[in-house]
Amino acid sequence: MFHRIATALLVLAGALSDPRPGLAAGKDFVIGLGGEATQLNPVVATDGFSYIAEWPLFDSLVELDQSLNVRPLLAESWEVAKDGLAYTFKLKKGVKWHDGAPFTARDVAFTFYAVLNPKVTTPHRAYFDALAGFPELTNKDTPKRPEDLAVKPIEVVDDHTVRFRLRYPSGSFLAVLTNPRAGIIPEHLLKTADLNTTEFNRKPVGTGPFKFVEWRRGERLVMEANPQYHGGRPALDRLIFRIIPDSVVLLQELRAGGVDFIENPPLNEVARLKQTAGLKVLVADNTSYNYFGWRQDLEPFNDLRVRRALNHAIDVPTLVKEALQGYATIATGQFPPSSWAYDPAVKPYAYDPNRAKALLAEAGFRPEGDGVLARNGKRFSFTIRHDQANQAVKDTAVIVQEYLKRVGVEAKLEPLDWPTFVKKLFASEFEGIVVGWTNHHDPDPFAYTIWHSSQWKGRNFAHYKNPRVDELLEQARHTAVVAERKKHYAEFSKLLMEDAPYVFLYFPQQVFVTRQSYDGLLPIPAFAGIYQSLRHVRWSGK
């Protein structure tokens, strides 16, 4: 009864906020997004919502297939030199920008020189460390121009051929040329523009299957099919992203017909959604993981026994099974089980509160009157900062707090808004954190930047340092031979687990709900991979 009234009220609320105004069934596909893009430009996009929104507009040279292998997109084919130091791409002919101008190799060179330009604010620059001239081109104070270099890192051979030269063989080079972080942008529109601020970032022109139509901030982003798309015109007429920053409202909009597709519904609802006529649930593995971390160089986290105790204190399997309803995989380090770099020999710490207490006692902690441990008069009490908007992270933080309490560790939660939180992260202003890494399907881009000790000012804001890990990450980075990379990453994963710098919690699965009447959505097991398949979506009329 209650449940029916509650549903009725929510449906009513959904119905009041304009369902499908002027939409054509089967021709318009409405995607409900939990947040808004900041920049519709793949070079300067930094966050998940921007990646999702710019993806249909911009094609990259290559893309991933469902087994995470690289396949052609704007590039027709490519050749790798025997020494692994040159990649030559043959580009598709006859590809046009949305404004009708022809797409050429000069656009490719322009795009990646923009990524290397230190004046451009982009999180992707470090991915291209292997390019010849990287240190000179990216030097903050006196950057060289590409023309000044003896060896051109990116060479336009002819209109449809482009060559990248590397300074060392890199196994991740092809991987970093995939969408959504490597879309190609048009030279003819941006040559003289300031990429950080240009109007283009709000009215983009790409080569992708959909063309930009309009963007009403905080409300909707509309795209239409690109009839000249090089892969054939998409079946849909329009893509409409509606911005609805609340998972409960999103779900009600889906039920009421206001949207056709949502991601990350409340997990408790998934079982019922699977039974709901007219809807289908798609599940994909993910490269992202959530973790409970801390500043490695602060007392008492600089004590290995303490770090291991925290790992033994938290019952991750139960958290995954109950709170996440099984829609997650237990993490045993940086790499997801789907990655070739994943080593099944690395095991997580078993949930064992007694072992945790013993380790803490061994480290010199004794319980005080209220049950909280203390060492040399200092209580084991600290603050965990986390994003206040992300429900999964919020719930995880509350669960972590409770498990810590059971072994005598006091954690205070401090939810922060996302921009403030990210600022504090990268300034290393925290004791504990519960947060996630989006991660990359190739091991290098994130493993190196999170765990190498040269990155304390970047993603290694938790200040991890292990000389052997540094060495392994460098060795893995400087070879393109997969077997060798695999060996280095296996040792890296083992050392990381032994050092216990985080409680690696889980890789949450990506859950999507859409209407039964739409075919063609393909959940690729990488971050937001399903959005790549929007060009194949068609209405079956079922």
Place this chain on the structure above:
Amino acid sequence: MTTRAMLGALAVALMVAAGILAPAIAPYSYSTQSLRERLQPPSATHWLGTDGFGRDVLTRVVWGSRVSLEIGFLATAVAVVVGTLVGSTAAHFAGTADTLVMRVADMFMSVPALFLILVIVALFGASLLHTALVIALITWAPVARVVRAECLALRARDFVSAAHALGAGHARVLGHHLLRNALPVITVQASLLLGQAILIESGLSYLGLGAQPPLPSWGNMVVEGRQFLASAWWVATFPGLAIFVTVLGFNLVGDGLRDVLDPTLRTDAP
């Protein structure tokens, strides 16, 4: 007292008792989780079911009343004391002092409450004390207005003029003649304000700005339960009912008190 007021008083008494006795009567710990028993419907072991972390909802509603009432009483006390002092002083001294003070009160009433709250929480952080003070900050001005109006009316009465003529000082007139006679109005204001403060606190907790986890308040319980509304109605419904009953209780008591203390406003007057 009317039946309605008695019912209101009963509801309030029940909630206050629950709040005071929380440590003794709550069947479980408000923070202890049991993930394997999450989202259990109401049963003999968990009368009001369990929440998304397997915590007993009854326990949390009982503890929540403590948090909500603590904040409610503290905020109301501060708002009533400040409002009364400001309102009565303004009325007593009149003239420029009155204009000045009441324009300040107008200023507070003209700023959107939620905006003020967000700014203060962003500046000073979320804590129970801050929450109470913020609520007081946005509710003292209406109290000041009502008290001032009442004192202005009293001030024109003969017994006040007589007191002045007999040489009574400011303190005597203000305390003995104005405030004492305005007491019924102040009491009614306080009881109505209590309900309002609890509502505001719930709203703040709903936005994540009030009591912080694992401490339960009715507001943060409703927001936690919202995501389960379609599958586990009990998580959000019972704290919501607690808010409803308490606020209604305070309002009924307030109405009843007004009827008793201020015969001119009595609803059943001939």
